[in-house]
Each structure stands twice: as structure tokens, then as C-alpha cells.
Amino acid sequence: MTDYSSLSLWHDCLDEPIEPRPSLQGPTDADVAIVGAGLTGLWTAYYLAKADPHLRIAMVEKHVAGFGASGRNGGWCSSFFAASHDAIKKESGREAAIAMQRAMYDTVDEVGRVVNEHKIDARWYKSGALTLARSAVQLQRLRADYDHECEWGFGDGDVQWLSAEETRQRLNAAGSLGALYTPHCAAVDPARLTRGLATVVEGLGVKIYEQTPALAINPKAVVTPVGELRADVVVRATEGYTATLPQFKRTLMPLYSLMIATEPLPPAFWQEVGWQGHETFGDGRHLIIYAMRTADDRIAIGGRGAPYHFGSRVLDSFDREPAVFAALHEVTRELFPALGAARVTHTWGGPIGVPRDWFSSVGLDKTQGMAWAGGYVGDGVSTTNLAGRTLCDLIVGNDSDITHLAWVGHHSPRWEPEPLRWLAVNALLKVMAGADRAELRTGRPARRTAIVDKLVG
Ligand SMILES: Cc1cc2nc3c(=O)[nH]c(=O)nc-3n(C[C@H](O)[C@H](O)[C@H](O)COP(=O)(O)OP(=O)(O)OC[C@H]3O[C@@H](n4cnc5c(N)ncnc54)[C@H](O)[C@@H]3O)c2cc1C
Structure with a gap:
């Protein structure tokens, strides 16, 4: 694909067309090699280059920086972490679960700090x-979630319950009976963030070789069509594309995860709807939706209704599912009747990376010289930053608070072979969509989601 503007709303609205950087021309040596120039790879390069300006850091990217989920996402730079507090507690204890959440809260502000420092x-x-x-x-369900957060000791500065009226004052979406609110989230233009960060990273001396696919990631070497990129440490930062590497x-x-965006909406619409703060929002359904008001006054909204594709295949054509787009349009109209005939x-x-236990991880195998981060299950915009800082500390040998967080060195089990994986995952997606329909019909909580909770911890 060379017309990168068609990748997403965000790519289409960049100020300049995307011109790929030069590709790798032959075998090369570096101190750290990073595969994938999404936010995981770029944040890792950023903190490494800051920590030690003499490090030779080289990135290989199959397409262009920000081609993947990092450039296309829903723009929630949130404090959500894929594994629940309880799943983390089970593995590492209560304090570890609290530390993980606190680190995520701080991470949102750290992203904001870098954006501000470099005027991205x-x-x-x-x-x-x-x-x-x-x-x-x-x-x-959401009141129970709120009580649960309070039991964990997260207070008013972290989570709040808003009445129907308080919710309406922020966002007048049809049928809102109240809302769970956290201040720890920012709305962001993902392509501008990722492309801007790539420019900053390059300015720090990092080499970004675009249109250079890694064919294999081996200890201390990345295999490319033009030869090996050898390095003391190789970082796998391929997230939703990881399964395309045979190993x-x-x-x-x-x-x-699929998205739609409306045309820019007129002042009369925003007078009716409010949403002056550009809060991100979703609702309490099982098969999640996520929305934001863009800087140019559109609604961008996404959801997870697309099927899982046999053999963990990743194809450009899977980005487009007309039935999911139609369903998202319908939800948007339901939420905001004032939309009228506004155009999509x-x-x-794009693909997100899901580990078998829904537990994101980051780590470095020192003996092999192999590092990784990913499995954010759609909550990666901020988590990639925590991953980048953590990988930097692990690689330069800085024993810090974040290198002791519960997700460091966590190893998720592998997914089942096919056809089991295909059958189970698509059944699970059906259960979640069916549960939402059943709840609408009966007005009672769907018990069938207990099986999903079991599967995703
Ligand atoms: C539609 C959508 C909406 C989302 N919404 C949100 C949201 O609102 N908030 C949130 O927190 N998260 C969201 N996510 C998830 C979030 O975007 C990701 O978790 C995050 O961007 C992952 O960053 P990454 O750098 O690890 O992966 P990516 O951004 O996917 O980057 C991986 C890079 O590796 C490259 N690559 C792959 N294979 C190779 C290879 N063999 N050789 C070289 N390069 C390779 C790819 O081209 C890609 O550029 C969303 C994702 C999608 C798809």
C-alpha cells in the first residue's frame, strides 16, 4: 500500500502526504535493534536515546512509522490496563495491582509531558x-465497578460516579442514566502523535529504516531481505502483527477493531450535545465501543464487532467490514439523534494484539538479547509509553520502580492451535454481542458473560 492517506481519518488529515524514509540497504550493526515503528518501538527508542545518546539505535519498519494501530486508533490515551486488578493480584499480590494502576495514571501525564516538551x-x-x-x-454493573475501584483504594481524584444530570452537563448522549468518570485519560490525534514522535526520535539520532520488513527476529539479529541487522538487544514491537512472523x-x-468518523459537525450540534471538554467516552455494553470528539469537531467512534480470522491472518482487507461500520453508524445515531443526516x-x-490470558507484558531476556512488549488488547496508546520506559531501564540496566511492576517478565500462555482458536474466539465474540442484545431485551444482566470473564480473567 502506498496511499497511506486511506489508512484512517488521522492519516487523511495529516498536513503533508507521507513520504517513506529510506529502507535498510544491507547488513548493519547497532547496539539496539527495534522491529516496528509504532508507539512501542518509538517510545523505546526515545527513552533509550535520551538515557544514552551514544547508543546506536536502529529501527526497521515494514511500512512507515505509524502504519499500524498506533497511527489509526481511537485516540484514547487512557490509564486502562488490559489485565484487571484482580488478575494482577492473583499473580503478584494486592500492592502490585495498585502499583500497576498508579503507574498507568502517571503514564498519561508522562505522554502529555513529552508532547508538550517537543511541541508535538x-x-x-x-x-x-x-x-x-x-x-x-x-x-x-458500572456502579459495582465504581464500588470495586473504591474498595481498591482509588479515590475521587481517580474515579468518580456522575449522576444522570452531572453526566448530561458534560455530554448529552441519549439514554445516559449516569457515568463512571476518570480524569486519567486524554484524547489525542494518534497519527500526529506517532508521526511527531518519529520525527523527535530521528532528531535524537535514531535510524528509522522504513519499508524494511523483518523476516525473522533471532537472538541478536533481525533478518531482513537485504541482510541482517545485528545488535546486542533486539526489541520485538510488532503487537497486532506479531502472528505474521512464523516463529x-x-x-x-x-x-x-474498526472505526468510523463523521464529517465535522456544526455549532448547533455541539450546543445540543455539549462535550466541550472532549472527554473520551464508551458505555457499559460488553462488546465495547469507544468514541471521541476530534479537534476538527467530528465524532470518531469504534468498536470490536469484527470476526477473528482463521490462522491469525492479518490482511488490509480485514480493516473494512461494512456490517460493523453500519452498526457503528447506527449506534452513533442512537446516541446523538441531533446528528440527523450528517455523513460518515x-x-x-486495524489489528490489536491479544495475549491468551489478556495480560499485557514487557520484558528482556538478557541471555538471548531479545526484548518484547505488547498484548495491550486495545489499550496501548499510553501503555506503550510505560513499555518504552521499562524497556529502556531493562536494557541500560537501571533498576527502577517500573522494572518491578507486575507485567515485567510476565509470560502469557500460547494460543491454542487452529481450528480451536478460531472456533473459541469467534464463539466468545458472539457470546458478548448476544449478551448485549439479551440485556436490552430482558432488562436483566446476561449470565452467559461469566464464561467470558473466566476466559479473560
Ligand atoms: C482501530 C483501533 C482503535 C484503537 N483504539 C485505541 C484507543 O483508543 N486507545 C488505546 O489505548 N488503544 C487503542 N488501540 C490499540 C493501540 O492503538 C495499540 O495498542 C498500540 O498502538 C500498539 O502500538 P504498537 O507500537 O505496539 O503496535 P503498532 O502500532 O501496530 O505497530 C507495530 C508496527 O510494526 C510494524 N511491523 C509489523 N510486522 C513487521 C515486520 N515483520 N517487520 C517490520 N515491521 C513490522 C507494523 O507495520 C507497525 O507499524 C486501537 C487499535 C485499533 C486498531
């Missing part, structure tokens, strides 16, 4: 995230 034009609005309760069942076929499952101008999607 990322259209950053830090106004928090709302999870709307739009039915009695969702209200019950990591069952490491992370690619699941597709952009539809797109």
Missing part, C-alpha cells in the same frame, strides 16, 4: 473518560 501537534485534550450507563443493567504465530492473536466520511480499522 498531537491535538491533546486531557479531560478524562466517561463510561456511560445507558440501561438499568449497565447502571448496576510467533501463537504468541499474540490479532483481533480487529471515513471508515477504517
